[in-house]
Amino acid sequence: MIFRKAIWISFAAASALSASVARADGGDASRGAQLFRVCAACHSLAPGRNLTGPSLAGVFGRKAGTLESFLRYSPALKRSNITWDEGTLDAWLRDPQALVRGNYMSFRGLPEAKSRADLIAYFRAAPQGVAASGSRGLPDLKTAPPDARVTALRHCGDSYFVTTADGTTTPFWDFNLRFKTDASPLGPAPGSPVLLGAGMRGDRVHIVFARPEEISDYIREHCDSRKP
Ligand code: HEC
Known part of the structure; x- marks a missing residue:
């Protein structure tokens, strides 16, 4: 089951700038770079860096x-038999579901031809190195600071007690703590899970492990609070 959240994006500001100029060619790559921020929620331009969507490094051709x-x-996309060029990218970005029904890209499309042309110009122009700046700048979890490096994880009743390398132990309601894995090159080192998103209210907190089998190995069921 793939979780798909509809993303509705407004390009009102961009539209106001270029209201009547709807050129299909001669796009402005620097404006395309700005527009790419919308895509960067799901796509990196760094080679091999896949997020929700595939890396778009070298997508042309x-x-x-x-x-x-x-x-x-x-x-649906795998059997579409499409090759990405100006024409197919333009159709995809205008209305992904119209081009390939049943694809998994939760993106409504860019109605404005100028925006599509600018983005396509950016893809053509973007050298792979620069492209990395279009990625989300995700942190390398191997370099997490001590207060994010989990050293022990205790469970008691409806609570987790998370001890980090700075020596503190923080309690969380078990429903608020999510476990994730990140096997990418930016994921944590094996055996060194990382706590992310910790806030005062303790909601939306994640512990990221290198591999799924580490998760239950790490959790110790124990209710003596004097021994975290
Ligand atoms: C909500 C996440 C999301 C957003 C936002 C998004 N994409 Fe995608 N994109 C995906 C996913 C997921 C796929 C894979 C679709 C499939 O397999 O059906 C994809 C596929 C693609 C592909 C095909 C790549 C290939 O290897 O065949 C292109 C091109 C693309 N997206 C461009 C864009 C551009 C340009 C934007 C910004 C205007 C954008 N996407 C915004 C998630 C997203």
């Missing part, structure tokens, strides 16, 4: 649904 390191393509 690539056959749709064929990046080997991306394991989550829809069957």
Whole structure:
């Protein structure tokens, strides 16, 4: 089951700037770089860096649904037999579901031709190195600070007690603590889970492990609060 959240994006500000200029070609790559921020929620331009969507490094000339390191393509995109060029990218960005029904990209599309042309110009122009700046700038979890490095994880009743490398132990309601894995190069080192998103209210907190089998190994069921 794939969790898909509809994302509705307003390009009102951009539209106001270029209201009547709807050119299909000659896009402005620097404006495209700005527009790419919307895509960057799900796509990196760094080679091999897959997020919710596949890396778009070298997307020009690539056959749709064929990046080997991306394991989550829809069957629809894989069998679409599309090659990405100006024409196909323009159609995809205008209305992804119209071009490939049943694809997994939860993005409504860009109605404005100028915005699509600018983005496409950016893809053509973007050298792979610069491209990394278009990625989300996700932190490398191997370099997490001591207050984020989990050293012990105790469970008692409806609570977790998370001890970090700075020596503090913080309680969380078990429903508020989510466990994740990140097997990418930016994920944590094996055996060194990382606490993310800790806030005063303790909601939306994650512990990220390198591999799924580490999770239950790490949790110790124990109710003596004097021994965290
Ligand atoms: C909410 C997340 C999300 C957003 C936002 C998003 N994409 Fe995607 N994109 C995906 C997913 C997931 C796929 C894979 C779709 C499939 O397999 O059906 C995809 C696929 C693609 C592909 C095909 C890549 C390939 O390897 O065949 C292109 C091109 C693309 N997106 C461009 C964009 C651009 C440009 C934007 C910004 C205007 C954008 N996407 C915004 C999630 C997103």
